[in-house]
Amino acid sequence: MSLPPGFLDELRGRLSLSQVVGRKVMWDSRKSNQGKGDMWAPCPFHQEKTASFHVDDRKGFYYCFGCHEKGDAIGFVMATENLSFIEAVKLLADEAGMQMPDRDPRAAERAEMRDTLVDVMEAAQRFYQMQLAGGGGAAARRYLEGRGLDRAAQERWGLGFAPEAWEALREHLVGKGIAVEKLVEAGLAKTSQKGKAPYDTFRNRIMYPIRDARGRCIAFGGRAMDPDDNAKYLNSPETPLFDKGRTLYNIGPARAAAGKAQLIVAEGYMDVIALAEAGFAATVAPLGTAITEDQLRLMWRISPEPIIALDGDAAGQRAALRALDLALPLIEAGQSLRFCLMPKGKDPDDVLKDGGAPAMQKLLDAAQPMVDLLWKSETEGRDLATPEARAALDKSLRQRLGRIADPSLKRHYGDAIKERRWQLFNPRKPRSTWQPGRGRVAPQIPATTTRASVLVAGGEAVEQGLREQVVLAILLRFGGLVARVEDALGSVDFRGDGHAGLLRAILSADGLPVDERDVAIARDAPSGALEKLQSAGHLRVVPALKVNDPDLAAVCLGEELAKMLAAQGAAREIAEAMEDFAQETSESLTWRLGQVAFARDQAQSGQAEDTAEYEEAPNGVKMSRAERNALDGLLDKIGLSGHSKKK
Structure with a gap:
């Protein structure tokens, strides 16, 4: 069976030789460099313990320095699977997703024609190169030299020049015995609409030969010497070669x-x-x-x-x-x-x-x-000052990320985008301090022990984890709320075991049909995270999870997020104050740290000055005026203003 021209070239181009060979060998990880396609393994063709079998993935060839076996992917499959040439091609074509061509008795004839066209193109390249070196190519040589290409470089790249005459190439190649029809087929000449003889495609242009991976001239690119030419660059038309x-x-x-x-x-x-x-x-x-x-x-x-x-x-x-x-x-x-x-x-x-x-x-x-x-x-260049503009940004980003086919890669892109979004809308500007002899210096990065200290976290870590479980449980049950609180979710740091990963899975599945959403979340969530959440006993007494009321769920969700944001802000303020305190002890910093701790204690105990106006929230917890204001502000953002007093 004869194969059409270019089929094997395309097949080899689509295949990864290391993947084909990798089914039969065990790569030597110490000697191989997968990033560069330089792979080594013990030879599958003879018994050995050292890795002397080399695969050059980029060139598509293998060679054994022990037994001297060499070849390409087709040859490897023939040798290892005991297949004929056509059988090996069929196997690899299936793997590459290529349809085997039908039997064509004229394929050999077309292959011969293709080889003939390559000969015509090589003859044209030699003609153009000769013209560049002659008197007619003086202006073209000066242009190339002005671009930093001396005569040696011009020869290395096979550059040439097409004369301004309409039939110069045609007359030269016809004189060499090449038929005019071949020039037209190769894209070197065009047929006249007025019934005249074909004329040269390229005229008064610097010629750049275009070669295939095997080094054969298959086309040309021509740069016009006339600045008024309609086309500054002109490529060969598509041909059987190009x-x-x-x-x-x-x-x-x-x-x-x-x-x-x-x-x-x-x-x-x-x-x-x-x-x-x-x-x-x-x-x-x-x-x-x-x-x-x-x-x-x-x-x-x-x-x-x-x-x-x-x-x-x-x-x-x-x-x-x-x-x-x-x-x-x-x-x-x-x-x-x-x-x-x-x-x-x-x-x-x-x-x-x-x-x-x-x-x-x-x-x-x-x-x-x-x-x-x-x-x-x-x-x-985008104005992102309004909630509408930010929502439009989120929608556009989701659409772009939705085009990524690989699920794992899509999640990583989503994480990277959320990090950039946080940095854009919640910039943290480190304060500099003055030190004698050093001037103004940036603050030191807080140590891990400082961030995790009892003063910062204290007993709040457990409470934080419980709130996170409530938020995640509501989002799982009421998927329609995800998009409405996505901005707030991006501002909260989930620290519970597996909670951040479960949140990412919920966000990634947003917009899917219910059945597909549940499957996607179960698949992408960290191992054991869903089971642990479902076994949390305190979730059974959360009002929003006892009835099917999306508005009540939204209010409870908003309340939990508001409290988490407030606690997170307080912890950050304490950490920053402690950094300043470590660098420069002063009464003002001591007072500031004390005020933050006092405010935190008040928030936890519900004994703020405005206790006269606290009321019962939908989940049964009493809230101060400050907490109520934070909740109402968050509910405004998610479109539930006025619902916070719902009983």
């Missing part, structure tokens, strides 16, 4: 270099060349369009976390956001992107000219992960 959405410029050399360097994805040909010439050899670029899903998968086949290096203009930022949205449904554990935006108005070539390779490396080292770009894209 699919621009599945190809990356410089893919072959970059794949070879990626074993020792980070893969960089630039915007265009000159960026790739400039970076590679400066020592960043593992650099590729899409071909004149936004990054496609196939190109993303090709990048991840080379490196688990490519760096997308884009120009620092508005177009570069838009390209970054398009790549982010494309990647969100595809990312997995250990498979992501980082983004490196150049300074405003500059591209990588400009950065290299101004500061050389060290300046570029500094920017690459500071490349931001996807979660940072996601957060920045949703919050930058």
Whole structure:
């Protein structure tokens, strides 16, 4: 059975050789480097105790330094499974999710035609290179030299020049015995609408040969020398050789270099060349369009976390956001992107000219992960002063995170976003202090023993845990309240055993149908957390859990959250006062610490000055005026103003 052109190349590109081989060997963890695709194991083809069998995942080949067996994924399956070539291809195609082509008696003929087109493209590349070196290419040479590419660099990259004449390439190749029809099929010539002979596709342009992973010329990119040309850059049309959405410029050399360097994805040909010439050899670029899903998968086949290096203009930022949205449904554990935006108005070539390779490396080292770009894209330049604006932000973030397919990764992204949200809406500004001889210095980070001291936590730890259980039990039973109190939940620190993890599971399942929600929470909650909550005896006397009244549940939920927030604020105030106290003893700090402790004791005992106006809350607990005000404020936020007096 003959296979169509490109099928095996695509199959090899989709496969991970280390995964195929990993079914038959035990990797040597001390010698292997999974991040670089450099894997070692005892050879499956001969008996040995040392790891002399080497898999280069990026290049897609294996080699044993003991018995000298070598090959690719297809060869490995043939040898280890005792299969024929076609049988091995079928097995791997199923694994890669590719449909085996139907039997085609003309496949061999098309393969031969494809090889012929490669010969035509190579002949055209030699012609363009010759034109660049001649008198007609003087202006193009000056342009390239002005971009920092001397004659040696021009030859290394196979750069050329297409003359301004309409038939120069056609006449040259026809004179070599190549049919005009082949030029049209290869995208080198276009048919005339006026019945005239085909004319050259590229004219008066600097030519960049585009090669596949095997190093064969399959297309060209041309930069116009005329500044008034309608198209500054022009790529070959799609042909039997060239699919621009599945190809990356410089893919072959970059794949070879990626074993020792980070893969960089630039915007265009000159960026790739400039970076590679400066020592960043593992650099590729899409071909004149936004990054496609196939190109993303090709990048991840080379490196688990490519760096997308884009120009620092508005177009570069838009390209970054398009790549982010494309990647969100595809990312997995250990498979992501980082983004490196150049300074405003500059591209990588400009950065290299101004500061050389060290300046570029500094920017690459500071490349931001996807979660940072996601957060920045949703919050930058956005007025978030009103509850409505914050609710809109939360909705937009939930929609973006909902596109992540991997459940575990989605939870981690959710945790990271909540942390950033807390930092945005609840900034903690550390106070500096004056010390003789040192001036104004930042406060020391409080020790763990200070944070957990009896003065700060005291007997409140048990009470905190009980309140957390009430909140979690209400949220589990009345799922519709989750979205209404999500802001307040993000401000509370759940410390009970398994409580924070159970809360994350509840938040992650918000919006799902009831049955699916219960399954998702049970699956994602920490081991034993649900069982422990359900066995808590004090929950049986909570009014909100004895009847099916969502409004009563909301009021009780609001009350518990208000008290937790108040207690948490008091504990933080005490801790900060103790930090200041440790640095500079003064009567004012002593007084401040005493006042906080006194206020806390009053809140716990219900003996505040306004006790004349305390009343019974829906759960039977008496509340002072201060506590009532805190509760009413929270209920206003969740849309239940006026319900706090419901009996």
